[in-house]
Amino acid sequence: MMKVSELGEFGLIDLLARMVSDSQGNQPAPHQIIADIGDDAAAWRSEASTQLATVDSLVQDVHFTLSTTSWKELGWKSLAINLSDIAAMGGVPEYALAALAIPADTEVEDVAAVYEGMIEMAKQFQVAIIGGNVCRSPAVSITITVLGSSLNNKILRRSTAMPGDNIAVTGYAGSAKAGLEMLTKGLQFSPEATTYLRDAFLHPMPRITEGQLLIKQGVATAIDISDGLLADLRHICQSSQVSARVEVDRVPVHPAVRENYGDRARELALGGGENYELLFTGNAAVINKVKEEAPCPVTIIGEITAGEPGEVSLFDTDGNPVKIRETGWEHF
Amino acid sequence: MMKVSELGEFGLIDLLARMVSDSQGNQPAPHQIIADIGDDAAAWRSEASTQLATVDSLVQDVHFTLSTTSWKELGWKSLAINLSDIAAMGGVPEYALAALAIPADTEVEDVAAVYEGMIEMAKQFQVAIIGGNVCRSPAVSITITVLGSSLNNKILRRSTAMPGDNIAVTGYAGSAKAGLEMLTKGLQFSPEATTYLRDAFLHPMPRITEGQLLIKQGVATAIDISDGLLADLRHICQSSQVSARVEVDRVPVHPAVRENYGDRARELALGGGENYELLFTGNAAVINKVKEEAPCPVTIIGEITAGEPGEVSLFDTDGNPVKIRETGWEHF
Numbered sequence: 001m002m003k004v005s006e007l008g009e010f011g012l013i014d015l016l017a018r019m020v021s022d023s024q025g026n027q028p029a030p031h032q033i034i035a036d037i038g039d040d041a042a043a044w045r046s047e048a049s050t051q052l053a054t055v056d057s058l059v060q061d062v063h064f065t066l067s068t069t070s071w072k073e074l075g076w077k078s079l080a081i082n083l084s085d086i087a088a089m090g091g092v093p094e095y096a097l098a099a100l101a102i103p104a105d106t107e108v109e110d111v112a113a114v115y116e117g118m119i120e121m122a123k124q125f126q127v128a129i130i131g132g133n134v135c136r137s138p139a140v141s142i143t144i145t146v147l148g149s150s151l152n153n154k155i156l157r158r159s160t161a162m163p164g165d166n167i168a169v170t171g172y173a174g175s176a177k178a179g180l181e182m183l184t185k186g187l188q189f190s191p192e193a194t195t196y197l198r199d200a201f202l203h204p205m206p207r208i209t210e211g212q213l214l215i216k217q218g219v220a221t222a223i224d225i226s227d228g229l230l231a232d233l234r235h236i237c238q239s240s241q242v243s244a245r246v247e248v249d250r251v252p253v254h255p256a257v258r259e260n261y262g263d264r265a266r267e268l269a270l271g272g273g274e275n276y277e278l279l280f281t282g283n284a285a286v287i288n289k290v291k292e293e294a295p296c297p298v299t300i301i302g303e304i305t306a307g308e309p310g311e312v313s314l315f316d317t318d319g320n321p322v323k324i325r326e327t328g329w330e331h332f
Numbered sequence: 333m334m335k336v337s338e339l340g341e342f343g344l345i346d347l348l349a350r351m352v353s354d355s356q357g358n359q360p361a362p363h364q365i366i367a368d369i370g371d372d373a374a375a376w377r378s379e380a381s382t383q384l385a386t387v388d389s390l391v392q393d394v395h396f397t398l399s400t401t402s403w404k405e406l407g408w409k410s411l412a413i414n415l416s417d418i419a420a421m422g423g424v425p426e427y428a429l430a431a432l433a434i435p436a437d438t439e440v441e442d443v444a445a446v447y448e449g450m451i452e453m454a455k456q457f458q459v460a461i462i463g464g465n466v467c468r469s470p471a472v473s474i475t476i477t478v479l480g481s482s483l484n485n486k487i488l489r490r491s492t493a494m495p496g497d498n499i500a501v502t503g504y505a506g507s508a509k510a511g512l513e514m515l516t517k518g519l520q521f522s523p524e525a526t527t528y529l530r531d532a533f534l535h536p537m538p539r540i541t542e543g544q545l546l547i548k549q550g551v552a553t554a555i556d557i558s559d560g561l562l563a564d565l566r567h568i569c570q571s572s573q574v575s576a577r578v579e580v581d582r583v584p585v586h587p588a589v590r591e592n593y594g595d596r597a598r599e600l601a602l603g604g605g606e607n608y609e610l611l612f613t614g615n616a617a618v619i620n621k622v623k624e625e626a627p628c629p630v631t632i633i634g635e636i637t638a639g640e641p642g643e644v645s646l647f648d649t650d651g652n653p654v655k656i657r658e659t660g661w662e663h664f
Contacts, residue, residue: 001439001440001441002439002440002441003436003437003438003439004434004435004436004437004439004440004443004466005436005437006437007440007441009466009467012440012443012466013464013466015440015444016443016444016447016464016466017464019444019448019451020447020451020461020464023451023455023461024460024461025456033460033462033483041463041643042427042429042462042463044427044460044462046378053427053429053462053463053477053479054429054463054467055339055429055430055431055463055464055475055477056431056465057431057433057465057467057475059433059468059469060466061470062467062468062469062470063467095374095385097385097386097387097477098387099387099388099389099431099475099477101389101391101473102336103336104335104336104337105335105336105337105664106335106336106338107333107334107335108334108336108338108339108344108347109333109334110346111336111344111348112347112351115348115351115352116351119351119352119355122355123355128356128365128376129352129356130365130376130385131373131374131385131386131387132345132348132349132387133387133388133389133475134341134344134345134348135341135389135391135392135394135395136394136472136664137394137471137473138393138394139469139470139471140473141433141469141473143387143389143433143465145385145387145429145431145477147385147479187519201470218465222410238464260485284657301445304622332436332468
């Protein structure tokens with residue numbers, strides 16, 4: 001007998017994904033499934049195009065507390081984190097279904113505020129909210145499913161990184177975790193830093209446009225770094241059976257984090273979860289094209305190598321190995 | 333300020349559905365949405381066919397308790413209740429995504445059992461489980477999204493009932509609620525009755541085949557009676573702007589319920605929720621064709637009339653009005 005907490009989230013997902021694929025392996029296959037539980041979103045071939053689907057939940061006192069998160073922010077974020085999985089496939093989000101679980105004494109206007117936040121996020125990317133369910137529950141939780149389609153019939157995978165690829169990341173790493181710490185510890189920063197950090201945690205903007213740009217520029221490999229930059233780079237390395245070198249001083253850290261978190265800024269950037277940035281790999285020419293065209297900062301932080309599958313090594317600017325304490329998102 | 337418990341589930345869903353449709357009304361519409369939050373499942377037109385999607389949750393100590401439900405039954409039922417919504421559209425289920433929320437000290441084999449139950453149900457109807465998410469939560473909950481497509485590009489609606497239509501129902505009404513009472517009150521019945529009632533509550537079989545038969549026979553109007561027969565007949569009457577007459581003694585009650593619940597059997601049949609039977613309407617010729625072809629009992633229980641929209645009246649065999657205490661599923 002083993003507890004879920006001992007096996008860990010990734011072990012559990014592997015186990016369940018294996019059960020599902022074993023059960024489906026021997027069936028006649030009317031379904032052309034291209035990607036399933038082991039990628040950012042599921043993908044399958046329909047008559048005309050490649051379809052995408054993803055699901056994710058936010059649970060009260062696990063992923064958020066109502067003392068630091070407004071109901072509207074909760075609605076926004078619950079949809080945004082799912083759109084981020086579509087972004088990580090380079091796809092076009094189209095439809096959303098929301099399942100809301102709430103205590104019976106919740107105020108109606110608070111539930112309406114959740115929907116306001118969701119609708120605001122949905123409008124940014126022309127997503128239609130087509131289904132929903134509301135049920136009673138001791139704690140608040142929101143589970144959203146987003147459906148979409150691929151752009152040009154191509155998708156970004158975790159399994160296609162090649163030795164020699166550059167590794168790049170959009171935006172800044174670690175800001176969400178820094179924002180969470182600010183909120184939970186009641187840290188006092190400048191008004192600008194406070195706004196930036198709060199938004200980084202509660203108001204993430206999924207990189208839909210950037211994911212589609214990656215497809216257009218010929219990038220094949222990407223993931224969103226919702227589990228933390230290092231953890232998600234390891235996911236790419238495991239899926240692609242490659243290893244990676246990261247130059248830690250190149251990892252982009254926002255000034256609001258660098259100035260307020262001192263030595264811990266680097267640790268937050270490498271380990272901090274709930275980052276809805278895209279981490280991607282590709283040859284130098286392709287990555288440079290992306291850098292030129294992207295509407296956000298794009299930073300090269302290392303390269304894919306042919307070492308031990310799944311291994312990520314850290315180096316300083318002089319090429320000396322670095323060890324770092326990780327603070328990735330703990331699911332169980 | 334109003335609590336969700338005061339507004340009620342249906343009021344809340346109406347409010348949220350209105351917010352969503354208002355927000356989408358003024359947008360350019362790349363999406364051809366045919367049915368949304370107000371029907372059993374969402375439906376939209378894609379390039380080749382009509383697509384369906386539905387989402388539903390089971391929450392610990394609201395919809396089930398682990399003292400009466402096995403983990404495997406939980407997995408089966410969580411998928412079955414969603415397939416029932418596809419059945420109520422007459423559709424073909426194709427894909428499922430499962431979001432599981434569990435305490436960290438849950439046994440891994442219990443989580444695996446949830447998936448075993450889900451996989452067993454999925455195999456019955458060639459549904460592919462393509463996505464999943466597992467997260468930590470103080471209580472167990474499962475939210476499943478099912479995607480499917482329409483049969484012959486037709487779907488069963490709630491809004492198409494016509495005065496003069498017969499009202500019919502598959503199988504037996506009230507068995508699930510009777511099963512729930514047996515389990516929670518520890519009632520002792522014969523082994524056969526115990527097995528039947530336990531299965532009726534924990535092991536429902538979605539009426540996928542029957543829903544598709546309705547489409548083939550030209551039925552236009554159906555709903556699953558998961559909220560209870562009367563409540564769901566009212567949903568049809570409201571959506572269709574018609575009223576209904578039900579002859580209460582014709583409502584089919586299983587012998588295991590009739591023999592063990594005495595006078596309450598009729599009340600359970602009319603009000604009891606978590607019935608995954610189909611309630612449908614159509615002209616006498618169509619309904620008779622369905623009766624001949626259906627692999628399960630089909631019973632005519634009344635007719636659609638042109639009275640007050642949404643009103644359902646009950647009568648005994650002599651045509652005298654009947655009043656009955658309802659025990660429908662209380663969501664809030």
